[in-house]
Amino acid sequence: MAQIIDGKAIAQSIHSEIAKDVSDLITNHAQVPGLAVVIVGERKDSQVYVRMKRKACAEVGIKSIDIDLPGDASEKMVLETVLNLNANPQVHGILVQLPLPSHINEERILTAISMEKDVDGFHPLNIGKLAMKGREPMFVPCTPKGCIELLQRSGISVSGKRAVVVGRSNIVGLPVALLLIKLDATVSIVHTRTPDPKNIIREADIIIAAAGQANMIKADWIKPGAAVIDVGTNAVDDPSRKSGYRLVGDVAFEEAKSVAGWISPVPGGVGPMTIAMLLRNTVDSAKRACVEMWC
Template structure:
């Protein structure tokens, strides 16, 4: 299952929708990304997000704050962005330095601008199946990739989600329930995990354990969505990226499987851009184009 190609198609659709917004409503969605400190991985993510934001025709704002920035200073910056009508989406890059309370920061972002979908208001709307929720990007991408392989109708399929985090496991479970799947959520305390996985039509692996899901965990013909990004030692003394699924083993029996890298990862940024477009439309009372 080609995440790169699917993400490119979604970004193309978003770019076309933004062209329409500009022409018909004189609107240009704006995404503000706040980075505190100099974590190398976070810097790469922020740079990629900024580039992709500009490519689809959005306004990209980046705020890089020193690692010693206080929680109060960061809250002031968020309040400023909340009040800026040209900013439709706000993303504070995680992780934050230890002296800053991540929950307090997430909850300070206006729910209608919370394009990460982590605010309690958006989590609650997702749980209740309400319209207008901004849904976390990675889970949204997982469901899109499952549909890309299986078609839009996932009704009645048994989905097994490995992992119960607030970032992936719980929200992807809610999204799959909304698609009328039967959903089993597994985690570190689950007994007979391999046996449960073998019953699944769809496996979403989001547990952070490299190569955990083996060939005999996968029912022949199942669809496997691998969210894991783990760095392990390679034979040449370097390291390589692998997922939570042993790709080469599982690919022998799965009907479709996402690679790592190149699977769920590209979809996460594409869905962030989609959320920013959705937020802009909601804030301005404009209908979201059907193409996205």
């Protein structure tokens, strides 16, 4: 049976490390890390995510600067909000909750975020540096960074291994593939146009599943002993639940855990790590700002 990678426990350990760093910044430099969270509209899923992020900030001592804009806010209003936060020295990280309403150009808003405060890691210059050999981005996107942390803190070596990333999104698939390459893995990306994905995935020592397709990867797709990180979060009907649904990953967990060497569950795997990495990026930004100000 696979070793279950407990993302909740690992994330909690990281939270403790971050809380100590925050305490040191406050005690030694009078610097309180600040994270501005901008949400436009009242999408229930976005509201839930934002509440979780704000709660996590409070737990580790990061100041959460909450900006709630109406769903009909103009693109100009959102852009001006971001530019004001760029200029605010008490803000070390800016997060604009996606998706934005359809009348707002997401790329324009995300590109307007200062690269020095891009704690989501989505600025084109940060992604560009991630793709270049010998360059380091100021921030790495939180979910891909969390995937790598799960591997490293579980004692799973990446160097020299064959890794397959399932999915090629800008948010997870592409950046996590770039991170694996930086760590000297040999990487393949499987996507919707890939012929015979099963045999490609079955060659992998490490699988990062980020396709957004419930239970796509079966036990016979997995090399015995492989490490499986499941990023997928898919709602499937479940009449036994009060909500009428339950969350599952891209990997058929119950059958896969009898073949894999390590596997992360859904929920409780990558999800908690994404928020932990957001907090880590924010504190790293505050540390950088402190050095620049000689505080």
